[in-house]
Amino acid sequence: MTLANGDEVRARLVIAADGRRSVLRDAAQLPCRDLGAPIDGYWFRVAKARTPDNRTEGYIDRGQMVIAIDRGDYFQCARVIPKGSAEAIRAKGIDRFRRDVAAVAPILAEGIATLASFDDVKLLSVTLDRLTRWHAPGLLAIGDAAHAMSPVGGVGINLAIQDAVAAANLLAEPMQRGARLDGLCAAVQRRRMFPVRIVQALQHIVHVRVIGRALRVGSPRPPLLMRFFDRVPLLRRIPARILGLGVRREHISSPRTPSR
CATH class of the missing domain: 3.30.9.10 (D-Amino Acid Oxidase, subunit A, domain 2)
Structure with missing residues (x-):
């Protein structure tokens, strides 16, 4: 990888975690699907x-x-x-x-x-998108670099951390052994793509059916869905649990790197 000052950094794997305007994913020309945010x-x-x-x-x-x-x-x-x-x-x-x-x-x-x-x-400027391929030889994108989330629910940081844990679990031990990583980077994407799709689908529903209707000029009342959750407090736990804990929870299981 070549830095802005011209220096070159050599590594077996570069993690692109530089956000929704990732220069690394652009440089690697990773394909991105824009889901639209109104x-x-x-x-x-x-x-x-x-x-x-x-x-x-x-x-x-x-x-x-x-x-x-x-x-x-x-x-x-x-x-x-x-x-x-x-x-x-x-x-x-x-x-x-x-x-x-x-x-x-x-x-x-x-x-x-x-x-x-x-x-x-x-x-x-709200963006909702995701890469259809998160990796290239020697590169893996995670977090907003792989899937820009809407501010709805404040879940972007949750998913980014879960991506990082999943990547560590799948890559740390093989990297210590010197194994090839390209196939394992694809495994990270396969594991994390499902929760990303679910959360982005929920955010899209909120964009269209809740926020979109709330911003409709002349609408004097909150959307029906919001009034329903307001009247039945117990139901609020459902989206709170999904957004707070995630769809597929990640727990650290990667080995510790030996201290030197």
Whole structure:
């Protein structure tokens, strides 16, 4: 592998874990399938007073959707928007942005003035894709480099760690023996592709049937699916368990490398 400064690094295996804009997967020309994501998000912080408990709240009202994650002395917020609408929202100015957010999420009204300009607001372009082949000779992609996840459920880091554990379990001992790795890299993909497909399918359903309907202009109420889960709290455990624990859990079983 050649670095930006021209130095060359030689290794039996390079792990591409450099995220959804992976230069390694692009350099290897690994084939990618774009699943489509109809949303983007504006991310920003809103100051708040500390409270005994921290809760994540979602607010939906008449085509607007705001998420507020309590981080103690501030909310980490996301205004979910239809893909392609970012510039139109920005053109209306930061004052209009603050008013719209406060109208949807009154809990943010007191601290929203801390947004001085759009320099305090970052656009997250949501991507949902996956490689159809995660590996090339001497290279294995994992995490977002292999499958870019939507922010829905906050599961990207979970899957990335599970990919890493599966890769270690399948590759560590053969690497110590000096075995060929190309076939084993394919085995990592076979093991991890199933949970990736399941989670991405769930995210796609949420994009279309929940968020898409919530962002529909003129819709005064949250989508039926969200109201159903709100009325039956026990059902909330199902998506929480799938997103929190994963579809195929990974446990470390790779051998320890002898200390030198």
